Amino acid sequence: MTCRQARSLLAxxxxxxxxxxxxxxxxxxxxxxxxxxxxxxxxxxxPTRDTPECLVGYRCIEPGRDWFDDE
Structure with missing residues (x-):
């Protein structure tokens, strides 16, 4: 699957x-x-067929306790 196809699928x-x-x-x-x-x-x-690092969309993650720390 190409990067464009992966993005289109999620869209x-x-x-x-x-x-x-x-x-x-x-x-x-x-x-x-x-x-x-x-x-x-x-x-x-x-990784997609035409791009080693394709930004396809997002992953859902549970933020940890320190996720919002300013340090």
Whole structure:
């Protein structure tokens, strides 16, 4: 899948589970509305057929206690 195809898939579906290489995969989302209420989004870069680091969308993550520290 090309970078453009991966981005288009997320734009159309809102969320998708994509393979990230070998036997690994992760869930990617178009925006925070596809995350749990306590989660935030983090940029998600994945290798695609034409780009080693394609910004496909976001991952939903649970922020840790120190996530919002200014230090």
């Amino acid at each position: 159309a579906q809102g969320a998708a589970v994509l393979g990230t290489g070998g036997y690994t995969y992760d869930r990617f989302v178009r925006d925070r509305s596809f995350c749990e209420p306590t989660q935030i989004t983090k940029n998600a870069f994945v």
